Amino acid sequence: MPGGRLTQQERQRIAAGLADGLSYAEIGRRLERPTSTISREVSRNGGPGRYRPQQAHLATVRRARRGTPVASREGRPPGGTTEDRIVALAVASGMPRTMARVHVDLLMSEDGRRTAAELVRRLEVSPASVSVAVNYLVRHGYARRERDPRRRRDVYVVDDEAWYHSIAISARQTLASARAATEAAGTLGPGSPVGRRLLRAGTFLERVVEDMKESADRWRTLLT
Template identity: 70%
Template structure:
């Protein structure tokens, strides 16, 4: 499977594949590239209906000239393979709605040996500003993806991902959705259940509430798998 940046010829083949109605997966297979590479390339450069290979090639070249190479990351004995895996997981997180910088911080924590990083380590490893790291880790902590510990000896915070993070993130997300469900049900009561809007809100709120309650019960039931 080829590595590195897409060539101009590959970009023309991507454009031809899109015109021919091929899926990202089929285009990737024909080029010997990961599907995430094709998806990212098209999304960044106009989408399926607006992709122009020459323009995409020029813009990517300009972006490469502005960027600097990332620092060496010694955590893995097989760094190229680990980098590819990191990128693919980051793309999945972004598609699920997580901000890209937050996703990068999350995956770097998740893929570390002991699941621990300081803010300074994240700043250095990911070449992010301290402010960007602060926003990202605050999001992760607030949503249960990580927790904050204090190192009393060095007087600094350490951000930690452990097995329980999966459980806590589900609980927090479920509680937030439960609030939405309850708000919809309350709005339906306020409008009066004779109106179509109220009935729609009541049905949607009841559905969400039931699904969330089932999810929370399931998380409690299967939590032993994390220990």
Template identity: 75%
Template sequence: MPGGRLTQQERQRIAAGLADRLSYAEIARRLGRPTSTVSREVGRNGGPGAYRPQQAHQATAERARRHTPAPPRATGAPGGTAVEGVIELAVRSGLPRTTARVHVDLLLSEDGRRTAAELTRRLEVSPASVSVAVNYLVHHGYVRRERDSQRRHDIYVVDDDAWYHAIVFSARQTLESARAAMEAAEALGPGSPVGQRLAKSGTFLERVVLDMMDSADRWRTLLA
């Protein structure tokens, strides 16, 4: 599998795949790249409808020369509306807004890595807010924490397995709730109306969650 930064030819193939309405996963498969690499590349360079391979390649080369992260997009910039839309969806799903912004900013970084100081500067929020956000993301499996021993600070990383770990974490929590409901049904009496309702709900959740975990294991290779 290729490593390192995307080449200009690969970016042209991404543009061709988008024009053919291929999924990110299919484009990534044809390139021999992780799906997350393609999704980050498109997301940080205008989105599916505005992606231009030449401009994307030039922008990446310029960022590499400066050795600094890309500046945060304003809502009115190309792709900015799409990014804001992703943040809004994350907020609606239950993430606090700052946590959602931190997560999306990590996803859109060139290598999926940021320090707390970079997140604070880019998002214009307090270090305490970033700390709360990354602790939540690490705890729920969306992000992992690495230690830079030379500069003595933490680096937060979104790797290709992050979605797998997040799904498994959420599924295990739901599975605990399902089995608690089934235990409560037994305690209350499986023949009682409340016991029957809890038993049905617990069994339904258990079956769905176990299927979800099996599916996550089966499709995990797409993230490799």
């Protein structure tokens, strides 16, 4: 799969794909590039109706010539911004990258609130990517969705209680797995090798989850 910056030839193929009405995902497949790369390239350079490959390539060259290392340009540490480092840690812990970027952008906003349009503009990703990321974050308790009645649009919110809710949701999911293992052990027979293994795993997970739930409830007041 190609890596690095887009070439001028690839930009010409992106323009041809847009003219043919292809989706970002289909263009990405043909170029063997991630959909997010295509979306970011087009949004940076005028959008689907105004994308011009030559101008896009020249703009990228100019940005590269102007660019200097982040540390010397803005006084930031070589490891990148604080946001970059938090995103990297979230990805390392198992969160998909786009979800991590959306989550960190919400966390670092002044009031913990963003609209979908704001996330698309700030992160330079497609609306579909934002929708998938937000659904993931809401499902796992990292954020919640509110409705702005005046503008008739959703607002995505992260607050201090989100940490408690994410732990509670994770605990319920792990507890369900623990009980499933215990039930399977009973079906197979606790005296069998597989039954003993499942029983031990289920018991261990259930005890750990119960401790985690009690700890989260005990320290929840720190979030208020």
